[in-house]
Amino acid sequence: MRAAGASASAPNISTRRRLASGLTQGAVLAAVAALLWLAATNAAENLGRLGVAGGFGFLARPAGFAISQRLIDYSESSTYLRALEVAVLNTLVLALVAIVGATILGFALGLMRRSSNWLLAALAAGYVELLRNLPLLLQLYFWYFAVLRALPAPRASLSLLGVVFLNVRGLILPRPMAAAGSGATLAALAAGIVLAAAAALWIRWRRALSGEAPAPRLLVAALLAVPPALAWAAAGPPLDWELPELRGFNFAGGVVVQPEFVAMAVALSLYSAAYIAEIVRAGIDAVPRGQVEAARSLGLRSSAINAKIVVPQALRVIVPPLGNEYLRLFRNTTLAAAIGYPDLTLIFAGTAVNQTAQPVEVMLIVCVSYLAINLAVSAGINAYNRRIARSYR
Amino acid sequence: MSAPALGFRARSFLWSCVSTPANAALTLALALLAGYWLPGLLRWALVDARWAGHAAACRDASGACWSFIAQRWPLILYGSYPEPERWRVDVLFALVLVAGALLLSRRVRHKGLIGFVLVVAVPPATALLLLGGAAGLPFVPTARWGGLMLTVALGGAALAGSFPVGLLLALCRRSDLPVVRGLAVGLIEFLRGVPLVPLLFLAMTVLPLLLPPGTDPPPLLRVVVAFILFNGAAMAEVFRGGLQAIPRGQFEAAHSLGLSGPKTMALVILPQAIAIVTPGLLNVAVAIVKETTVILIIGLYDFFNEIVAGLADPQWLQGGSAVLTTGYFFAGLVYWGVCFGLSRVSAGLELAKERRG
Numbered sequence: 001m002r003a004a005g006a007s008a009s010a011p012n013i014s015t016r017r018r019l020a021s022g023l024t025q026g027a028v029l030a031a032v033a034a035l036l037w038l039a040a041t042n043a044a045e046n047l048g049r050l051g052v053a054g055g056f057g058f059l060a061r062p063a064g065f066a067i068s069q070r071l072i073d074y075s076e077s078s079t080y081l082r083a084l085e086v087a088v089l090n091t092l093v094l095a096l097v098a099i100v101g102a103t104i105l106g107f108a109l110g111l112m113r114r115s116s117n118w119l120l121a122a123l124a125a126g127y128v129e130l131l132r133n134l135p136l137l138l139q140l141y142f143w144y145f146a147v148l149r150a151l152p153a154p155r156a157s158l159s160l161l162g163v164v165f166l167n168v169r170g171l172i173l174p175r176p177m178a179a180a181g182s183g184a185t186l187a188a189l190a191a192g193i194v195l196a197a198a199a200a201l202w203i204r205w206r207r208a209l210s211g212e213a214p215a216p217r218l219l220v221a222a223l224l225a226v227p228p229a230l231a232w233a234a235a236g237p238p239l240d241w242e243l244p245e246l247r248g249f250n251f252a253g254g255v256v257v258q259p260e261f262v263a264m265a266v267a268l269s270l271y272s273a274a275y276i277a278e279i280v281r282a283g284i285d286a287v288p289r290g291q292v293e294a295a296r297s298l299g300l301r302s303s304a305i306n307a308k309i310v311v312p313q314a315l316r317v318i319v320p321p322l323g324n325e326y327l328r329l330f331r332n333t334t335l336a337a338a339i340g341y342p343d344l345t346l347i348f349a350g351t352a353v354n355q356t357a358q359p360v361e362v363m364l365i366v367c368v369s370y371l372a373i374n375l376a377v378s379a380g381i382n383a384y385n386r387r388i389a390r391s392y393r
Numbered sequence: 394m395s396a397p398a399l400g401f402r403a404r405s406f407l408w409s410c411v412s413t414p415a416n417a418a419l420t421l422a423l424a425l426l427a428g429y430w431l432p433g434l435l436r437w438a439l440v441d442a443r444w445a446g447h448a449a450a451c452r453d454a455s456g457a458c459w460s461f462i463a464q465r466w467p468l469i470l471y472g473s474y475p476e477p478e479r480w481r482v483d484v485l486f487a488l489v490l491v492a493g494a495l496l497l498s499r500r501v502r503h504k505g506l507i508g509f510v511l512v513v514a515v516p517p518a519t520a521l522l523l524l525g526g527a528a529g530l531p532f533v534p535t536a537r538w539g540g541l542m543l544t545v546a547l548g549g550a551a552l553a554g555s556f557p558v559g560l561l562l563a564l565c566r567r568s569d570l571p572v573v574r575g576l577a578v579g580l581i582e583f584l585r586g587v588p589l590v591p592l593l594f595l596a597m598t599v600l601p602l603l604l605p606p607g608t609d610p611p612p613l614l615r616v617v618v619a620f621i622l623f624n625g626a627a628m629a630e631v632f633r634g635g636l637q638a639i640p641r642g643q644f645e646a647a648h649s650l651g652l653s654g655p656k657t658m659a660l661v662i663l664p665q666a667i668a669i670v671t672p673g674l675l676n677v678a679v680a681i682v683k684e685t686t687v688i689l690i691i692g693l694y695d696f697f698n699e700i701v702a703g704l705a706d707p708q709w710l711q712g713g714s715a716v717l718t719t720g721y722f723f724a725g726l727v728y729w730g731v732c733f734g735l736s737r738v739s740a741g742l743e744l745a746k747e748r749r750g
Contacts (some may be wrong), residue, residue, distance in 0.1 A: 021569065021570055024570060024573075025571070025573065028573055042602065042605055043602045043603055046602045046606055116409050116412060116416070117409060117416050117423075118406060118409050119427075129733060133679070133728070133732035135682075135683040135684075136683065138724055138725060142721045145704070145717070146718060150717070331589075334590035335690075338687075345590050345591050349598075350594070359599050359602065360599055360602065363591070363594065363598060366591050367595065370591060371583065374586040375586065
């Protein structure tokens with residue numbers, strides 16, 4: 001009797017539970033839908049009173065504002081869509097430059113923190129603790145207003161070898177120009193890459209067959225370097241450099257990098273380098289001490305121990321958090337709005353919102369752009385992590 | 394494990410500085426650099442500094458210009474909060490100090506209760522105190538809030554608000570109900586994928602449109618909403634780590650004692666999880682302190698922006714680079730002190746946890 005009752009009530013309980021969970025989820029969905037509907041009707045009423053036409057038609061209209069840094073053609077008569085492309089490119093190029101700077105400095109600092117020289121390690125630790133605990137915006141303002149804006153006028157520029165100049169208007173670099181030999185050198189380089197790839201495949205095939213093959217690195221390097229060098233010698237240099245020249249009150253020629261870009265790149269690099277240094281240090285600490293001791297007892301020099309034993313093993317621990325740090329740096333580029341570097345946030349969330357009076361659509365574009373880049377980069381990082389995890393298994 | 398003898402440690406330290414000729418040269422260079430810079434910094438900050446007088450006096454000073462900070466001190470602390478009402482701000486500062494001391498002290502017990510009061514009861518009471526308009530306190534609009542007071546109010550609101558939001562999001566993310574879980578994951582990923590500055594712009598421009606016509610929340614309130622959501626998502630990830638660290642047996646034991654689901658969470662799981670994630674929560678607090686400076690972009694005058702505005706004041710512009718450097722040095726000193734202190738506490742808790750095993 002009891003057994004029969006239990007078996008009868010078991011499906012009962014599970015049905016009741018399923019019903020309860022269904023009801024709860026339905027209620028949550030209904031509440032969210034009601035909230036969204038309320039927000040949408042409010043927005044419609046608010047926007048209707050302002051008399052703003054909705055939709056994304058504005059993207060095809062001329063933007064009408066200038067952008068001070070553009071990597072692709074853009075003028076005031078270009079469309080909003082074009083302005084979006086310019087702004088996204090500005091954000092990406094800033095993130096890229098800062099990532100390169102932060103990685104180099106961060107790895108150097110991380111290795112310094114584990115240096116056998118106490119003073120050097122303390123110096124790196126001091127750097128990390130100083131930069132990590134100061135707001136990034138404060139650092140950015142310091143570099144922009146206290147350092148770059150206090151630089152001399154073009155006539156008294158700071159100069160590096162008379163080629164690179166730094167003054168209150170920004171950083172002026174030589175401009176690379178295609179020269180007579182550029183076609184031949186590029187073709188030779190392409191041929192070299194094809195040959196090197198073929199050689200690598202051949203070496204792998206040989207190895208799979210016989211287990212022995214020539215040292216691949218030297219061959220591949222030679223294939224990559226020799227053809228372009230020959231083409232250079234035969235057809236002349238591939239690039240001419242247009243040097244900046246002081247004419248009157250300003251420089252003519254060369255590439256002018258805005259001070260806003262320089263300040264952003266410097267501040268982001270130095271700030272993220274502090275976090276990357278900690279990531280690198282944790283990676284080094286994750287390599288068992290015995291590995292270093294074994295390498296030392298084999299007679300390897302400390303530079304070789306770092307390059308061949310510690311770094312390759314530490315990299316496995318370093319890469320995942322490093323990817324997250326890159327994403328954080330990318331998100332931090334939005335501080336550019338504070339000093340007027342024309343990135344996605346400043347141009348769209350700032351200027352375009354004011355000009356179009358369509359904040360909902362414009363902010364949707366901004367948010368989707370950041371989310372899309374974020375997701376794309378993190379998908380790339382995850383794929384790389386999986387590859388590394390597999391290759392070490 | 395006994396510590397090596399002092400003599401041995403001193404000898405190995407010295408040896409680490411001069412083990413090879415290159416190493417010895419490096420040590421010498423660094424020591425010379427430190428010997429040059431540290432006294433220089435002290436001279437700049439103390440000996441050659443100007444402690445009083447106007448901007449003109451700072452122009453040819455070779456040291457810091459502390460008179461800039463001294464003369465703008467009320468603005469830096471209170472912004473344009475009306476002078477007769479500033480005692481209310483002083484109460485806020487005292488409250489923050491007491492709360493910090495209570496939470497960080499090792500002797501004080503019942504920290505859960507204190508934290509609960511700080512999250513639930515203190516923020517509304519403080520908002521009432523600062524805003525006024527009731528209980529005989531004159532009304533002070535948020536447009537007049539500024540300086541350190543605004544930084545503390547925003548940081549405190551963000552911290553107190555993002556704690557429950559983060560907890561709720563983390564619990565929803567673990568829910569058995571796919572709809573609830575999906576909504577939580579979507580919201581967290583959105584808030585972690587979009588940077589803070591665009592979120593602030595979103596809160597400034599779009600949020601008012603979504604509210605019933607006629608409601609126009611002040612900029613500070615919009616900023617607080619953005620801060621709470623943004624840091625709530627960050628805290629949700631911290632809480633998630635803590636909840637995952639609780640062994641399954643704890644749930645099963647609570648269940649077999651006959652505790653209901655909510656009671657299991659409140660009495661068994663959460664107290665353990667929160668203890669585990671305290672260092673992580675402190676790291677979010679450090680991030681919040683640093684993030685508060687961002688409201689400068691929206692045009693609000695927090696502690697940092699009050700100093701920046703002072704530097705742009707025509708009167709102090711005459712002071713030249715001495716004033717500029719002093720302003721950034723002072724702002725940096727304050728933020729660094731707070732953030733470094735908090736991160737030390739966080740690291741200390743982490744270390745204590747590792748020792749306990």
